[in-house]
Amino acid sequence: MREMFESTIDRLLADHVDPALISRAESGEWPAELWAAVEETGLALATAAEEHGGVGADWGDAYVLVRAAGRHAAPIPLAETLLANWLLAQAGLEPLAGAATVADGRGLNMQRGAVTGRLAGVPWGASVRHTVTVTGGQSPQVAVLIDAGASATPGLNTAREPRDDLTFTHVIPEAMAPLPAHLPPDVVMLGGAMIRAGQIAGALERLLDLSVLYANDRVQFGKPIAKFQAVQHQIAVLSEHTASAIAAADAAFSAEGEGLSAFRIAAAKVVASEAAGAGAAIAHAVHGAIGFTYEHALHYSTRRLWSWRSEFGSQAYWSERLGREACAAGSAGTWPAIVSGGFSAHVR
Amino acid sequence: MSLVSKFVHTELPPDAEALRQEVRTWLATELAGMPQVLRAQSWMGFDAEFSRRLGAKGWIGMALPRKYGGHEMGFFHRYVVVEELLAAGAPVCAHWIADRQSAQLVLRYGTEAQREKHLPPICRGESSWCIGMSEPDSGSDLASIKTQARRDGDGWVLNGRKLWTTNAHNCHYMIALVRTSDTGAERHKGMSQLIIDLSLPGIEIRPIRDLSGGEHFNEVTFDDVKLPADALIGAEGDGWEQVIAELAYERSGPERILSSVALLNTLIDAVGPSPTAAQAQAIGRLVGRISALRAMSIAVAGQLAAGESPVWEATCVKDLGVGLEQELPEIAQLVTDIEPRVGGGAAHAQVLAYITQMAPSFSLRGGTREILRGILARGLGLR
Numbered sequence A: 001m002r003e004m005f006e007s008t009i010d011r012l013l014a015d016h017v018d019p020a021l022i023s024r025a026e027s028g029e030w031p032a033e034l035w036a037a038v039e040e041t042g043l044a045l046a047t048a049a050e051e052h053g054g055v056g057a058d059w060g061d062a063y064v065l066v067r068a069a070g071r072h073a074a075p076i077p078l079a080e081t082l083l084a085n086w087l088l089a090q091a092g093l094e095p096l097a098g099a100a101t102v103a104d105g106r107g108l109n110m111q112r113g114a115v116t117g118r119l120a121g122v123p124w125g126a127s128v129r130h131t132v133t134v135t136g137g138q139s140p141q142v143a144v145l146i147d148a149g150a151s152a153t154p155g156l157n158t159a160r161e162p163r164d165d166l167t168f169t170h171v172i173p174e175a176m177a178p179l180p181a182h183l184p185p186d187v188v189m190l191g192g193a194m195i196r197a198g199q200i201a202g203a204l205e206r207l208l209d210l211s212v213l214y215a216n217d218r219v220q221f222g223k224p225i226a227k228f229q230a231v232q233h234q235i236a237v238l239s240e241h242t243a244s245a246i247a248a249a250d251a252a253f254s255a256e257g258e259g260l261s262a263f264r265i266a267a268a269k270v271v272a273s274e275a276a277g278a279g280a281a282i283a284h285a286v287h288g289a290i291g292f293t294y295e296h297a298l299h300y301s302t303r304r305l306w307s308w309r310s311e312f313g314s315q316a317y318w319s320e321r322l323g324r325e326a327c328a329a330g331s332a333g334t335w336p337a338i339v340s341g342g343f344s345a346h347v348r
Numbered sequence B: 001m002s003l004v005s006k007f008v009h010t011e012l013p014p015d016a017e018a019l020r021q022e023v024r025t026w027l028a029t030e031l032a033g034m035p036q037v038l039r040a041q042s043w044m045g046f047d048a049e050f051s052r053r054l055g056a057k058g059w060i061g062m063a064l065p066r067k068y069g070g071h072e073m074g075f076f077h078r079y080v081v082v083e084e085l086l087a088a089g090a091p092v093c094a095h096w097i098a099d100r101q102s103a104q105l106v107l108r109y110g111t112e113a114q115r116e117k118h119l120p121p122i123c124r125g126e127s128s129w130c131i132g133m134s135e136p137d138s139g140s141d142l143a144s145i146k147t148q149a150r151r152d153g154d155g156w157v158l159n160g161r162k163l164w165t166t167n168a169h170n171c172h173y174m175i176a177l178v179r180t181s182d183t184g185a186e187r188h189k190g191m192s193q194l195i196i197d198l199s200l201p202g203i204e205i206r207p208i209r210d211l212s213g214g215e216h217f218n219e220v221t222f223d224d225v226k227l228p229a230d231a232l233i234g235a236e237g238d239g240w241e242q243v244i245a246e247l248a249y250e251r252s253g254p255e256r257i258l259s260s261v262a263l264l265n266t267l268i269d270a271v272g273p274s275p276t277a278a279q280a281q282a283i284g285r286l287v288g289r290i291s292a293l294r295a296m297s298i299a300v301a302g303q304l305a306a307g308e309s310p311v312w313e314a315t316c317v318k319d320l321g322v323g324l325e326q327e328l329p330e331i332a333q334l335v336t337d338i339e340p341r342v343g344g345g346a347a348h349a350q351v352l353a354y355i356t357q358m359a360p361s362f363s364l365r366g367g368t369r370e371i372l373r374g375i376l377a378r379g380l381g382l383r
């Protein structure tokens, strides 16, 4: 299914996403035509259950969709929608029609079925109709919130993608079901970190392509700058970071079993976040001044990397989490965890 | 498909995984009480008896055909055994090179007689091999080697010198890259690989002390050494291509990630169960990077198992892997206040001293960082 997903999404995004479209999205316009094209392929429902009209794909297959969204700097919440619909499928709820988003709702207050509190930095929170969240303290619930029921404070990340604060006051979720036992209450953090790692891998692929092209094209001192060893080695390092992010994210998406692998996701976000910063720095160094202009397309990818690496947990957050578990397990428990992809059977 | 996207996630198959617990249990007894600082030697630790016992377990030459003493297990079975050996710090040096690449070379390019002669003792853990590539005037510029084998009747006469040959003083055989004809400007031609019996007259092996005082690598001098016809492995003049093909095996294995894992272990235990945020972040970052590298290394193993020659990918794994291995002692310095000790001291202080001293060699042996990045750049179409 990967190949089919990959060729479909790649063609679609290559056809629709260009600097003009991304720029319009940056100034606040919802790319309706692009989203409609995605919906038409059915890919927005890739992770939704088959009995609800979805494709029922697992994350191993959906990886290529998320990565392609990152590669093309697609200014739409495709990855968020895939995560939202997957979460709904896990809880036995119907998928959402249209674009949706996700938010970690552990800080929300739930009383007699109504939700109160603030969700911070929700991707496209004010642009889409629904936020899927997990909330409810001791008995966590997967809940679908209608964003129109919230008061929104708009925010933008460095790529000027909407990251809105949504405040809910006694809002009854449109749908709700208990979080299944195989998913932890921080599942949105985990899933969010996983999709960001996948998008980072894609954006780095784009940086690598652009850098190789530019280095072979730009002539200084009478030859393409690609012929300078210092430039070659910088791009080689960029390729290493790209490959690490691709592999680490793939491991996270491809983890076997139901649910998500907290260990592999943490590792992927740690590695991808580091690769994001290092890779963006190299791509800019190679591109010189032209890459620092708004005119050149490089920044559509680098500005995404600079935010994606911090979203759903920065490198500091995930490395500390992983490190605390390693220290608790001691050296005797750490190698087995690396091999099995988890510090203990139930954490996975 | 672009080169970076060839790192496709590969799970070790269940039948290979099934071996892991057996290996761990066996190693727990074999290595009981072994100090951390000896474990830290990793694939530099030499113990001929250990290799024999490992061979008797059937864990050397695992992927080789049964008729040559192998076990016809998959590539991944070998991967599981090898990574468990390294993670535990087992002294694997005596069979390491033979198991990793010499046996592969003999199987792939050797004659039937060469296979029958060399492979069974390798599988028994009785035959130690080394790699003779570098020379006094030929390091990174390997194609400039001068050691020369002249035809002499059926056989060869060998003259010249190899340098930095790891473990030559403990080995039975060397696979050497030598010049077998003068091809002038076309210097990549005219080289061949020879299997050299190191007990022959005219060979002098002189160990060279490294900066830590250890003796692991050697200078090997050949003075009119008479070699039989079957010393040639593969085709005459194909030495360069054969060496390049070997590199994928040499550069992508778990040893490119795990050479300093002993230091990660002592660091974790020195920090203890209640790390500061900075300590937890440093350790978590290492654990994350090791698991990502392991995923990459297994993806390359998958390509090798499928008969591909993932030289670019293996080079990528090696450069990233040694970067991590070299950073480990720096990170240990950053998050703990423990002095390194080569005499006295607790486990972490000893391992820190050892790895700190070994670390510079990680990005030299097996090709320097600059050479590896050059290979990556070429693959990317930059040169």
Ligand SMILES: Cc1cc2nc3c(=O)[nH]c(=O)nc-3n(C[C@H](O)[C@H](O)[C@H](O)COP(=O)(O)OP(=O)(O)OC[C@H]3O[C@@H](n4cnc5c(N)ncnc54)[C@H](O)[C@@H]3O)c2cc1C
Binding pocket: B130, B131, B132, B133, B134, B138, B139, B140, B141, B163, B164, B165, B166, B167, B217, B361, B364, B365, B366, B367, B368, B369, B370, B371
């Ligand atoms: C512990 C250890 C074990 C070893 N074991 C073996 C062994 O078993 N068998 C064996 O054959 N060899 C072995 N070697 C040798 C190893 O392969 C060489 O050290 C390596 O190939 C580099 O050669 P060199 O040391 O002569 O350095 P040089 O090639 O002289 O390089 C010195 C510096 O110059 C740089 N440099 C050279 N050429 C270029 C270039 N074109 N562009 C940019 N920079 C360049 C290098 O990257 C390096 O930084 C071992 C080395 C060590 C340290």
